[in-house]
Amino acid sequence: MHQTHVHSTFKKIYNIALIGCGYMGATHLDGICEKDNVMLRCVCDTHIDRARTFAAKYHAQGYESDYKKVVSMEEVDIVIIATYPSTHLEILRECLIHGKHVLCEKPIAQDLESGRAIVSLIKSHPECKVLIGYILRHNNTYQRVAEMIRSGAIGSPIIMRMSQNHHTMDWQRYLNLICETSPILDCGVHYLDVMRWFTVAEIKEVSGIGLKTEPDVPEGKYNYGIITTRMTDGSIAYYEAGWSNTMSSDNLKEFIGPKGRIRIVYQMSRCNHQEEGDLIEYYTYPEGKYEIINVNCNRKPTGEQLQELIDMIQGKKFGSPKIEDVWESFQWAVKADEIIKNKL
Ligand SMILES: NC(=O)c1ccc[n+]([C@@H]2O[C@H](COP(=O)([O-])OP(=O)(O)OC[C@H]3O[C@@H](n4cnc5c(N)ncnc54)[C@H](O)[C@@H]3O)[C@@H](O)[C@H]2O)c1
Structure with missing residues (x-):
């Protein structure tokens, strides 16, 4: 700076x-x-x-x-x-x-x-110019997977299996967030956006269940939720998000189609060469071949994201995601959150 x-x-x-x-x-x-x-x-x-x-x-x-x-x-x-x-x-x-x-x-x-x-x-x-911080839109690994899926690398329709669970080491910080929002609304907006971005289809329906497993989570709130969605192209997805003192952290991102499968292995989950970035594991069927693609990637590329806004200000870009896309993921996340809360 x-x-x-x-x-x-x-x-x-x-x-x-x-x-x-x-x-x-x-x-x-x-x-x-x-x-x-x-x-x-x-x-x-x-x-x-x-x-x-x-x-x-x-x-x-x-x-x-x-x-x-x-x-x-x-x-x-x-x-x-x-x-x-x-x-x-x-x-x-x-x-x-x-x-x-x-x-x-x-x-x-x-x-x-x-x-x-x-x-x-x-x-x-x-x-x-206003850009909403959907950081995955600026992440090299997600950009690469989006390109692959959109160009037919695994065929269509697809199954999207996604989770992001946190073993919270600072429970108070997460509890504050739960009182304000929910794991599904807070993080789900990213992944409902990914579903639309990767498939180029619209979300047709959403459902969900959730639970409070921590005693100090207020009534009517939850610290674990799972949502399922169906897309207009026939693809389906789930997204699981939980924050708790006892849950193990995990971060599954897997996309399965009739012609293959793509799995993202985050840098921090690699067994070795973590300094080289994320891995995209790509399996093709019927060839039965595996390709491992290394992506030199910063997990939260806030510099690139700010540059996107500057490019919008300079008239070079319209900005990603557009506010209409932000709204779509947001309103479906709110819907899923309501479904979960009504069943608590
Ligand atoms: N894009 C991502 O990957 C990602 C990851 C985590 C959090 N977030 C989002 O970032 C936002 C902040 O989350 P966080 O985890 O950094 O929270 P945080 O509690 O760590 O930080 C929020 C800060 O804002 C301050 N604050 C609150 N109201 C204010 C006001 N009116 N004026 C000035 N300061 C004020 C608080 O005192 C606090 O220091 C949330 O919307 C969250 O969903 C995004």
Whole structure:
């Protein structure tokens, strides 16, 4: 990240403000600190100590506890919103009023009504570019698998088996998230998006079940859920997400079709050569051949994601995913979440 205003080229430097100095806020700043076209103007958190620590660590020019002060700073070009979903609508509205471009974390909101309000707000401010942080869209491994499946590598229809379970080492952090949202709404939006992205089909129906296995999860909330979906091309999928003190962590991503199978082996799950990136295991039928593709991949490429927003601002890209795609995955995740909650 640039520390000075003096530049030898005419490259536009974008002044960034980060709101929310938590886990994802740090992931954003880790990913953008190498970029030579951004400068960290300000970091903000309601917990001023967190903002102060972030400012020192990432060399921000200033820090604040009131996001309204930050979004009204004239010199700020782009605001990154990395707070919980229930705050996104209010902060985003303020950003757009002040003409800022925004990178906003997913899920867009915590309920359907606020999500709808966010989409219409974004559409009513075409002068401001807004990208929602669907990080998998910028991940090299997922991009490669999307290309393979979309070009018929495993045939169609497909079965998508996906899980993301966390053995929580910081239960309080996850409990806060459960009180605010749910594993299915929080992470499911990524994978409902993957289902549509990989198949180029629409979600036709969704169902789900869930359970609370931790005593301090409030009534009406759950810490483990599984959803099933059927797509318009006949493909089906499940996504399983759980956060608990006793569950083992796992991360299955497998796609099976009549002509073959693709499985993603994350860098951290490889037995060796982890420094080389993720693996895509590709099995073809009837040949019975295996191909192992190494993808040099950063799991959360927040730098590339921010560059996508900058490309949108410069009119080079429309942005991925489009807000219509964000809405589709969000509204199906809300539907699945409601089905689960009604059966608890
Ligand atoms: N894309 C991904 O892979 C990914 C991964 C994890 C989390 N997330 C998303 O990122 C968002 C944040 O999650 P997290 O895990 O970083 O949470 P976190 O609790 O670690 O951090 C959130 C921070 O925002 C601050 N905050 C809350 N309201 C604020 C406000 N009004 N003004 C200023 N600061 C405020 C909190 O004090 C906290 O420090 C959520 O929407 C979550 O779903 C995305």
